Structure formats: C-alpha cells, structure tokens
Amino acid sequence: MRRWAIGRVLAALASMSGAAVAVASGCGATDGYDCRDLLECDVMNEDGTSNGGCEGTCVVARLPGFLPGVFLVRENAGLEDLECDDAVLMKPHWTEEQRKNAIPPSYSKFFVAPGAHPGCDPCACTAPACVFPAGLTVSSGWMCDDGPGATLTPFDAPAGWDGACVAPGAVGAEAFGSFRIAPVTARPCEVVASPVPRAGDAPAGGRGVIACDANREAMCPNRGHLCVVGAADMLPGWRRCLLSEEDEDVECPPGEETLGLHFSEQLTFWGEVEDSRACSPCSCTETAPSTCEALVSTFEDAACGDLVAAAVVAENGVCHDAEPGSTLGSVRAEWRVNAPGSCAPSGRELVGELSLRKKTTACCLPEGT
Template sequence: MRWWEAGRVLAALASAGGAAVAAASGCGAVDGYDCDEYLACEVINADGSSNGGCEGTCVPTEIYGFRSGVYLVGRKAGLDDPGCADALLRTEGLDLEERKEMSPPPHGDFFVAPGAHPGCAPCACTAPACAFPAGLTVSSGWMCDDSPGVTLTPFDAPAGWDGSCVAPGAVGAEAFGSFRIAPVTARACEVVPSPVPRDGDAHAGGQAVVTCDASGGDKCPAPGHACVFGAAELRPGWRRCLLAEDKDVECPSSDRTAGLHFSEKLTFWKEVDDSRACTPCACTETAPSTCEALVSTFEDGACRDLVAAVVVAGNGGCHDAEPGSALGSLSAAWLVDAPGSCAPSGGELVGELSLSGQVTACCLPEGT
C-alpha cells in the first residue's frame, strides 16, 4: 500500500499559501492548486520506504553491463499487433490512436529464436498405369485420308475409359471409309502433393517480442533512479526488464538494483536468417510400362455387330472399314497391361538457421 504523507503535504501547503488553506486541503485534493506543481507529494511503500513522487517503481538507470533505462517487454503475436499500445491497463477500451497517445514509446522489436525444423514430409509417387486409347478419328476416305474434301468425324471415348462398350455417336456408311485409333498410353507416375507444407518458420510462427520505454521521469528521491510503471499498471504478459547485448551477461543481484529481483532471464535476437527448406519431390522411372490393347468397332450401338478388331500399342493404328459399313460403338480389352515402376526422390532438408545480435533480458517476474 501507498499513502500520502499528510504532514509533508501540510507543510508544503503552508509555505505555498497559508495555514488556512493547508488545514482544509490534502495532496491530490487541493482546490485551485496543482499537486505536481505546488506540492512535494511523497509515495510511501508498505515497508516504510519512500518513492518520492513516483507512484510506480524506482529503479537505478545505470547498471553496469546493461542498457541505460528500464524497458517493458511483451510478446508480439503478429505483424499488425499494436505492441506498446497494449502494454497498460489504463488504455483498455480506447481506440488504437488513443491507446498510442497514452502508452510508453516503442523501443524496438526482436525475434524469438525458432525451434527445431519440423522435418520434411516423405516424398511419394502415384503408380504408373496403362490407359486405353482416347477414341477414333473416322475418315470418309481410305487409309485414314485427311486430304481436303475428305470428311473427318471424331468418335471419342469418355475420359478415363475402362474399355467397356460405349456409343459416342453414329457414323453412316457415306462417311465411314477408315478409322485411325489413338495409341494406348502409359500414364507416368506423378508426385503426390504433401497436404501440409513443412518448411521451417524463421520467426517461430510470426512471434516476436516488442520493447517499450518504461521510464516515467525522475520523481524518485535517490539520484540516478528512474520512475517506471508499476506492476499493477501492466496488462498480463508484460514485464519490466533490463536489456543487455552480451550473451554471457548474468542478471544483476538485488543489491545493485535497489532490492529488486530482475531474476527472469530471456533471450531474443535482432536478426534471424532461416534458409532451411525441403528439396522438391520428384519421380524417376525405374522400369518402363508395356501396354497393348485390342480395340473393336461395331456397326450397332451395343457392341454386337463387329466391323473390325485392331491391336493397338504405343503407335496407334489405321484400319479400313468394310465397304457399306457404319459405325455405332466400340470397346477395348487389354492384351498386355504391365505398368512399370518409379522411385520418389527429394524431401531432403537443406539450408541452415543463422541467429545474430543476441539480446538478453533480465526481468522482474510478471506481477511483481
């Protein structure tokens, strides 16, 4: 607890304007007087020590091995975090500009050192497969003639055709002189995409720490001390700290800090360069596919009246129709269905993590 020292207040009032005013007034409630301007108001701690006019905490400003001054330190959750504008309880409920006006000035941002890289997801490949031809191109001429004046009619199988009977349309005898069959295809293996990218994150999920100037003036009775915000004025998660740029620094003993225990040691970094990443996945064929199909064409739409059956491999084929034939359906079956194989590669962790500009913070425990 703190209270106003009434005797000193009355003495100051008497010297400023008379005993009558002094007898009717108290520090902080003086009609017509500004307490900061006219009175030597003294804050007394519960242990009987004096803070002078400082209602926060008096801390030595120069401690060997540390930056001059005391700083508020809080974790910053994202790039748009207001930072120092959220340090004090008294700004709660105000808009951002009002919070900034009533908040301590910012000092700087530092990165929290990232943890271990999460590792690279294993690379995987789809299995290669044999695929039936995409369909036919019907020519009104012989030997798949496609010269000017010849009628070409597409007779396409559906995507992902499994060889079962299909009737893409009907081609009359006047337009059905020959047909070209597309080749069977050996579908290559492909990289299976990883559902969750697992590259490293240099800033530990975007987290950093923000530092603010905690000094509130020289209202402390002892020279060389600064009045800093009290623990009761800070929002949860904020601490009052000393900062040093020496990685081997030890937190100061309480006899160097006016009895205060800056005992919580935290480490931050000015620069984090994280080039760690996973090499891209790839698939390499280790054995080729062998695919060969028998494609049958029919006059009717139900694959009953055969026109021609043609063996097709990787080059496709051309076949003349019987004179007077029509085209109504087609089907296919595998003669050789021997997909090859492939092997995945990649998914290796490369690069490195580099941290520089270490900053050590020695802090009063949160809430003290």
C-alpha cells in the same frame, strides 16, 4: 522540482510558521497554506516508506552489462502489431497532454528465434498406368485418307474409358471407309501433392518483440535510482525487463542487487533473424518403363455384337480399313499387355539455414509483477 520526504516537509513547515501542522495524505497545511503550493507530495508505500516523487517503482539506475533503466516488453501474439501506446493504462480523468506524456517511447524491436524446423514430409508418387485409346477417327476414304474430299468423323471414347462396350454415335456406310485408332498411352507417375511445411514455426524472422522505455522523470529518494512504470499501470501481457547490451552474455542479477525485485526470468531476443530453411520440391524418376498393348474391336450395332474389324494397337496407334458397306455403331477394347512400369520419389530434403544476429538477453520480472 525535487520532491522532499514527508519528514522534511513537516520540519520545513514548522520552521516557517511555528504553528501546528496537520497531516493528510502525505501533505501538511498551516495557517490555511497548502503545502502543495510549495512542493509536490511524496508517494508513500503501503509499508510506510517513501517513494519520493515516483508513482511507479524505484530501481537501480544501471547494472553492469545491462542498458540503463527498465523496459516494458511484450512478444507479439499472432499477427498483431503492437506499439508502445498499448503498454500503459490510460486513466479516464487524464487530459490529452497527460495521455501523450504517459506513452513510453519505443526503444527497439526484436525477434524471437524460430524453433526447430518441423521437418519435411516424405515424397510420394502416383503409380504409372496403361491407358486405353481415346477413341477412333473414321475416314470416308481408304487407308485413313484425310485429304481433300474425305469426310472425317470422330468416334470418341469417354474419359477414363475402361474398355467396356460404348456407342458414342453411329457412322453410316457412305462415311465409313477406314478408321484410325488412337494410341495406347502409358500414364507416367506424378508427384502426390502434400502440404509444404512452413519454414520454421513462424513467419520469416520469428515472432516480433517490442521494447518500450519504462523510465519516468519523477525522482526517487536515492539519487542512484530511477523511477519506472509500476505494475499497476501496465496493461496485461507486458513485462518489466532489464535488457543486456547488444551481444553481451549476462546472468540475471540476484534480488539483492535490484532492490528486492527479482528479474529472474531470462529470455533471448535477436535484432536480426533470417530463416531460409525450406523443403526441396519432390520429383518422380522412372525406374522401369511401362509396356501397354490393347485389342480394339469395332462393331456395326450399338451393343458390340456384330464385329466389323479388330486391331492390336500400341503406342503408335493403327489404321484399319472397313469392309465395303459396313457401318460403325460401337467399340470395345481389352488388354493384351498391361504392364505398368515403376518410379521412385526423391526430394523433400531440408535446405537453407537459420541465421541469428545481434543477441539481446532480457531478464524479466515474473508476469503480473
């Protein structure tokens, strides 16, 4: 039913009964007959003007380049997943049906374009290094015999051995015929782990935006106007905005075209955002080889005092026979050549691209209005 202005309500009642008319809260009554049984009361603004039947805000139905009506818009903060029933204040006295009808239908979901890529951290590499042998393997036979009948005894150096005297065990004369020294190794340079920047400043696609239809069915005094949700009925964080037609470049309208409402804050949303920007992985390339050579000495006692034998070892290891009747109690190493090489880092280049499609311009009322 169309709602009438208060002046027309009074005139209609006077002509029907000819009796005195009392006015209270926009409605009149005569001879005990309440006008609300005939028609709905006008909504009166604070300045005394009528809003027709609209309990929200009356706006121009459509402006060139924009979709009809007004939309409630909110950008998702963090990981929250907003829906349109989060937009409107539900009043405690409302019935379930009233609550259901108050939920604005969803119009669409958009995205805010990710910002500039934060850039890629530079790559770095650990320095190559010469590493002492991992230890010895003792054989009961000559020339490091590992065939049937030979007894093999490990004589391992500790992890990260710096060559200092160590006594990992004791090997008696019956099991000590020869020993094989593990090779010296050249530890290659390795990529230094570092945080990998995210692609853009948000998860793929940018932060989400939801737009809900703010139009209400109530009538405004002017047939060319629409009733939309009022500022008092919106929950915090939501804004009332005009949305451009897809891919339209529009200017936000001046207040004289929008009944004094200033939809002046312009935002840009996108229907599709693909952000494949990322940093390429790091790698390390050897630019000069390492040269490493150590002198490894074995001793009968546990304090590296009574020498058994010493041998120079490089990248292939070496086998050495022991003097008959010798025992093994300790081992020591020192560098003859300690010349680590070098390497160069590469990578951490920005690859991929940001693709934005289906542009929508939003012209919004300032927050809180």
